[in-house]
Amino acid sequence: MLEGKQNGQVFKLPKVILLATNITNVELEKAKAAGFADTVIMKPMRASMAAACLQQVLGIGKKRQAGKNMLNGSMALQGLLCGKKILVVDDNMVHQRVVAGALKKFEVAVECRESGKAALKLLQLPYCFDAYFMDIQMPEMNGFEATHPIRMMESKANKQMNGGMDEDSGRKGEWHVPILAMTADVIHATYDALNAGWMDVSKPFEEAKLYQVVAEFFKSTRSNCFT
Amino acid sequence: MDLVQLQRQFVDYRTSLYHEGFLDEQFTQLQELQDENNPDFVVEVVSLFFEDSERLLNELARALEQQSIDYKRIDAHVHQLKGSSSSIGAQRVQKVCIAFRNYCEEQNVEGCLKCLQQVRHEYSLVKTKLESLFQLEQQILTAGGSIPM
Numbered sequence: 001m002l003e004g005k006q007n008g009q010v011f012k013l014p015k016v017i018l019l020a021t022n023i024t025n026v027e028l029e030k031a032k033a034a035g036f037a038d039t040v041i042m043k044p045m046r047a048s049m050a051a052a053c054l055q056q057v058l059g060i061g062k063k064r065q066a067g068k069n070m071l072n073g074s075m076a077l078q079g080l081l082c083g084k085k086i087l088v089v090d091d092n093m094v095h096q097r098v099v100a101g102a103l104k105k106f107e108v109a110v111e112c113r114e115s116g117k118a119a120l121k122l123l124q125l126p127y128c129f130d131a132y133f134m135d136i137q138m139p140e141m142n143g144f145e146a147t148h149p150i151r152m153m154e155s156k157a158n159k160q161m162n163g164g165m166d167e168d169s170g171r172k173g174e175w176h177v178p179i180l181a182m183t184a185d186v187i188h189a190t191y192d193a194l195n196a197g198w199m200d201v202s203k204p205f206e207e208a209k210l211y212q213v214v215a216e217f218f219k220s221t222r223s224n225c226f227t
Numbered sequence: 228m229d230l231v232q233l234q235r236q237f238v239d240y241r242t243s244l245y246h247e248g249f250l251d252e253q254f255t256q257l258q259e260l261q262d263e264n265n266p267d268f269v270v271e272v273v274s275l276f277f278e279d280s281e282r283l284l285n286e287l288a289r290a291l292e293q294q295s296i297d298y299k300r301i302d303a304h305v306h307q308l309k310g311s312s313s314s315i316g317a318q319r320v321q322k323v324c325i326a327f328r329n330y331c332e333e334q335n336v337e338g339c340l341k342c343l344q345q346v347r348h349e350y351s352l353v354k355t356k357l358e359s360l361f362q363l364e365q366q367i368l369t370a371g372g373s374i375p376m
Contacts, residue, residue: 091307094272094275094310094311095310095314101272
């Protein structure tokens with residue numbers, strides 16, 4: 001992976017996954033409008049949900065439960081996930097442990113922080129994490145406040161890239177980190193509305209579709225590199 | 228007791244915990260996360276839950292003894308307890324926390340005290356039961372058997 005090889009011109013696109021214990025309608029709307037949350041995940045984080053999230057944002061295949069019966073293609077996909085770095089931000093130590101345990105199943109390197117403030121210190125460009133799992137509702141700084149700086153950085157980077165065309169895809173590169181918000185107390189109606197994307201995550205992925213997602217992921221990553 | 232009997236007892240006991248609402252699906256999730264690379268995962272997370280809960284229950288008792296009760300602070304503690312209990316699937320504890328938070332919102336001290344008593348009770352029940360479950364597991368492993376899924 002591109003770890004440690006940041007030359008200031010190549011930016012990795014991190015995936016931000018927000019965890020929320022509680023989210024009001026106002027916050028949900030704010031999330032939608034600001035493009036913060038594309039997907040919402042119910043807390044507590046279930047192992048199968050961690051798998052599905054990673055599938056969606058990183059386009060990586062999920063391990064079969066016993067780890068024994070893997071789809072043919074999954075081996076290759078497993079290899080891609082190996083060595084990725086994920087930051088978990090949650091002020092609840094027990095939940096943090098569960099999330100870390102779920103992620104470690106994929107042999108990713110997991111780091112944990114208890115607050116948005118502590119996490120922000122690590123969220124500077126160039127990113128050294130491939131994905132962030134973040135609790136929306138933490139006492140000092142909630143998930144939205146912690147991800148706002150990320151959005152600011154991205155929109156700044158996007159402005160700089162404005163007018164530049166990518167040769168490969170023929171379209172402008174655009175920074176937008178998919179965010180998955182986790183929440184325990186969401187009213188179903190709003191939840192569904194916010195989560196049209198999430199409903200896909202809960203369905204089992206087919207291998208062919210997985211390859212497609214992964215291929216697209218890597219393609220879009222390339223197109224986001226500054227040259 | 229022979230191995231087969233032990234294993235049967237374990238399965239029956241575990242099933243009863245689900246039926247009586249002490250544990251929910253989330254506990255199953257924890258068990259599924261345990262493997263050769265992470266062989267003590269469940270015990271570790273549950274132990275963390277025990278430590279965290281005991282701390283929170285003490286904080287709650289202290290907070291409710293104050294002359295002037297800080298409901299926001301109490302709510303924050305209950306919120307934590309709700310989060311950690313739901314993370315391990317301790318369903319009955321979680322349910323009391325929900326009621327507890329409602330009383331906090333209403334600033335109802337009687338309600339809060341009642342809930343504190345209830346949540347203490349539910350916590351101590353689930354702790355005892357989980358400890359028994361782990362003990363049974365240990366007995367099976369010592370007898371050279373494997374834990375039935």
